[in-house]
Amino acid sequence: TLDATAPAAPRLDAAWLDAHWMPFTGNRDFKARPRMIVAGEGAYYTDTDGRKVFDGLSGLWCSGLGHGRQDIAQAIGRAALQLDYAPAFQFGHPASFELANRIVALMPEGLRHVFFTSSGSEAADTSLKMARAYWRTRGQGGKTRLIGREKGYHGVNFGGVSVGGMVGNRKAFGQGIEADHLPHTQPPAGTFQRGMPQGGGAALADRLLDLIALHDASTIAAVIVEPFSGSAGVVIPPVGYLQRLREICTQHGILLIFDEVITGFGRAGGWTGAEVFGVTPDILNFAKQVTNGAQPLGGCVVTAEIHDTFMAAGGPQYMLEFPHGYTYSAHPVACAAGNAVLQVLQQDDMPARVRALAPAFERMVHGLRGARHVADIRNFGLAAGFTLESLPEEPARRPYEVAMKCWDKGFYVRYGGDTIQLAPPFISTEAELERLVSALGDVLQETA
Ligand code: PMP
DSSP: OOOOOOOOOOOOOHHHHTTOOOTTSOHHHHHHSOOOEEEEEBTEEEETTOOEEEETTHHHHTOTTOBOOHHHHHHHHHHHHHOSOOOOSSOOOHHHHHHHHHHHHHSOTTEEEEEEESSHHHHHHHHHHHHHHHHHHTTOTTOOEEEEETTOOOOSSHHHHHHOOOHHHHGGGOOOSOOEEEOOOOOOTTOOOOSSOOSOHHHHHTHHHHHHHHHOGGGEEEEEEOSSBSTTTOBOOOTTHHHHHHHHHHHHTOEEEEEOTTTGGGTTSSSOHHHHHTOOOSEEEEOGGGGTTSSOOEEEEEEHHHHHHHHTTOOOTTOOSSOOOOTTTTOHHHHHHHHHHHHHHHHTTHHHHHHHHHHHHHHHHHTTTTSTTEEEEEEETTEEEEEEOOBTTBTTHHHHHHHHHHHHHTEEOEEETTEEEEOOOTTOOHHHHHHHHHHHHHHHHHOO
16 A cells, blocks of 8 residues: 655745746745645645645545545556556557546547547647647638637636636737637626526527627637636526537537536536536547546547548548647556546446535525625535625735635635635535535635
């Protein structure tokens, strides 16, 4: 067995911390007041003071099974000893084929082939390139336009950030690739919608018709949306919205891409958001929960139609059907983690556990309606977003303060824009969920 020996006390002085330029972090803030996580077990992290902190966001929406599992760690350790790395270009190794088959078996009917990446951002850019290459292969190279949605998050690479609808992530970098954006589906603050909004879904999706009228479908390659968006603060589409998007895309010959990096493998209460919402895309992106976060891995699952179009294109033996891939695509250690994680998710039927916990979680989070600063609450499966009343000019300030105070109280939650986000582990008990939501309520009350 592997032994998780207690780490030596890490250095926390600014001179030492300075060497690491941290991602999506206020570096000056962190280095003045480090919040260092040294261990994880079950639904809890341990910090440098030995405090247990409840993991209210499953890491970054990825560790639904909790942390420090022997079975996952064993699978990773064994794989690292047996085959730590192998080129995925022109050569194969068994773990990636096993994982591809496991994934395909969990997808809705029609999604049949997996292209591996190492992250959700890489999956986003891979899917956009696939869409363009697909049309070109079919002799419709004019179909290059890409359409995303306001408040959408598809990672940080140039394609994903361009179709993404989070202006804050785009504005520092200037012109990305050309993209259009559908309107977001967030109800007005004060709606306090439980689960899916009921009305207006088809009308919102019909806005795609305006973009088709503007550009003509002959120029549009794909539409990419999250079945429900996480990073924007848990925004759920109204009933009928995804169905109508599917209809329009099919009618006009536009590929529909679902970014299921958050909704895939349990969080939405099914294996995919596609399954839960009853709408099948042409390409489905995944990452995060597929390895429980224990190894970096993502990918795109595509229909036989898309895959076979590439394979049928012909050419000499040395010709590549799709000139794209990463050194770490189908990494053997990451695939071993994926195989172990999917086995556990299936054995323990984690989507069913999420469905069982979801009604209680919904009741709890909406119990904070009326709490200080709370302007809106949204939820689906084991995910919830709270919009806080913004301070003029400083929308992120209050959510930031709330998240840091929660950390001090022993609860990790995430802030983003004017929202607080919760996505607790699937293995949480109802009592733990109660404590998490109640701690958030206390912090909101104490925050100016
Ligand atoms: N797409 C979605 C829907 C996501 O939520 C995320 C990550 N939060 C990404 C893409 C990007 O994934 P990664 O950070 O692994 O690149």
